[in-house]
Amino acid sequence: MVQTLKKNTYISMNDKLKKELKELIGNEIMTNIIQEDMTPTMAEVYCWGLENISQKEMKRIIKVHKK
DSSP states (O other): OHHHHHHHHHHHHHHHHHHHHHHHHHHHHHTTOSOSOOOHHHHHHHHHHHHHOOHHHHHHHHHHHOO
């Protein structure tokens, strides 16, 4: 039971952090910080990375880029 709660908490935290990362990325795109579109290879790497990124790394990125 405890393992299930920890796993569910971990998953919900990941979902929350991923949502925040996607919002940051979307804001950068909307403010033209990113000048070019991604190539298909870059898009695939981005999708893979977003699915496999650790909570620690997500928190670090959000902290660095959040204004």
